[in-house]
Amino acid sequence: MWSGELDSKILYVQTHGISDPGRSATPFFLAASAAAMECEVMIYFTMYGPTLLRRDVVDKIGPKGEVGQPLRFFIEQATGLGVRLLICQPSLDLNDLRLDELIDGVEMIGGAAFNDLAIAADAVISF
Amino acid sequence: MAESSVSADQVLDCTGLACPLPVVKTSQAIKKIEPGQVLELLATDPGVEPDMKAWSSRTGNELLSIGREGDVFHVLIRRAK
Numbered sequence: 432m433w434s435g436e437l438d439s440k441i442l443y444v445q446t447h448g449i450s451d452p453g454r455s456a457t458p459f460f461l462a463a464s465a466a467a468m469e470c471e472v473m474i475y476f477t478m479y480g481p482t483l484l485r486r487d488v489v490d491k492i493g494p495k496g497e498v499g500q501p502l503r504f505f506i507e508q509a510t511g512l513g514v515r516l517l518i519c520q521p522s523l524d525l526n527d528l529r530l531d532e533l534i535d536g537v538e539m540i541g542g543a544a545f546n547d548l549a550i551a552a553d554a555v556i557s558f
Numbered sequence: 559m560a561e562s563s564v565s566a567d568q569v570l571d572c573t574g575l576a577c578p579l580p581v582v583k584t585s586q587a588i589k590k591i592e593p594g595q596v597l598e599l600l601a602t603d604p605g606v607e608p609d610m611k612a613w614s615s616r617t618g619n620e621l622l623s624i625g626r627e628g629d630v631f632h633v634l635i636r637r638a639k
Contacts, residue, residue, distance in 0.1 A: 439616075464578040464609075467585035468616040508582060 432473075432544060433551055439470040442548050444557040448479030448526070449492055452502075455483050456494035458558050459505035459514075466512035470553075473515045475545055476537075477522045484516065484533040503534075510536060519545065564622055564634055566598030567591055573602045573630055580606055581613050588619055588637050596622065599633040606631045 433440050443462050447454040458474055465472045476484060483489070489503040510516065516537045523529065530539060540548075549555045570587045572580040580601040588597055599610070607624050610633050614621035622634040 460578050464581050467578065467581045468613050469585075470616075508578075512582065512585070 432540070432548055433471055435471075437469055437471040439465075439468075439554075440552045441465045441470050441472050442552040442555045443472070443474040444555065445474055445476050445480040445483065446478040447558060448482035449485075449488055450479070452492050452496060453494055454558060455492065455502055456505040458556075459502075459509045461556070462514045463505075463509040463512055466509065466514050472509075472513070473517055473548065474509070475517045475519075475540075475548070477519060477545075479526065481518050481522050481528055481533065482526050484518070484537055485528065486532065486534045489534060506534065517545070517548075564596055564636075566634060567595040569598045569600065571600045573600050575601070575603065577603050577605050577609065579603075581609050584610070584613065584633075584635070585617070588617075588635065591637050593637050593639055595637055597635045597637065599631075599635065601631045601633065602629050603631075606633065610635070 443458045445458045462472045462474050489506060490501050493499055493501045517540050518537055519541050568591050570583060572583055580603050584599050591597055610621060618638045620636040620638055622636055625632045
């Protein structure tokens with residue numbers, strides 16, 4: 432799934448969800464920075480991570496609650512620079528979610544694809 | 559020519575913006591000038607100096623100088639490609 436068009440590839444992993452908003456935005460910050468440095472970047476959402484991508488949530492939570500930008504701002508900052516967002520079916524099931532409840536553009540993969548991305552990445556950073 | 563006498567073809571004002579916005583906006587702005595032209599970034603984020611050094615070395619764009627006037631960093635970058 433890596434295009435290989437850029438020199439470096441970074442895979443971020445977000446395991447935290449809406450119950451811990453302070454941990455919600457940093458992976459998007461770092462992914463946006465990496466994309467701005469001309470790295471190819473993906474974020475894989477697993478465990479509770481997919482809850483951050485719910486379309487009914489992204490405007491309602493942010494890393495500092497009512498203060499500052501909502502999560503959508505940080506997500507769009509990253510995706511606007513080409514960062515790809517990935518999930519897998521078991522973590523949707525864990526959170527009783529369907530793909531159509533998430534924001535547009537989220538890609539479905541599975542465990543084998545995740546491992547393959549990790550092996551081929553220059554760095555895997557997990558939150 | 560001394561680096562400080564290089565004049566910018568474009569100025570990008572990121573004062574008041576926090577990480578990662580200066581890096582993100584710089585990466586977008588550099589694509590809008592021609593190779594060889596110079597972008598001047600104005601930023602108050604305290605991490606801008608190590609960030610722009612890392613960004614420049616990764617992207618191949620030339621970091622000409624980083625100066626500071628009060629709280630404002632002035633970063634001159636020449637687009638490489």
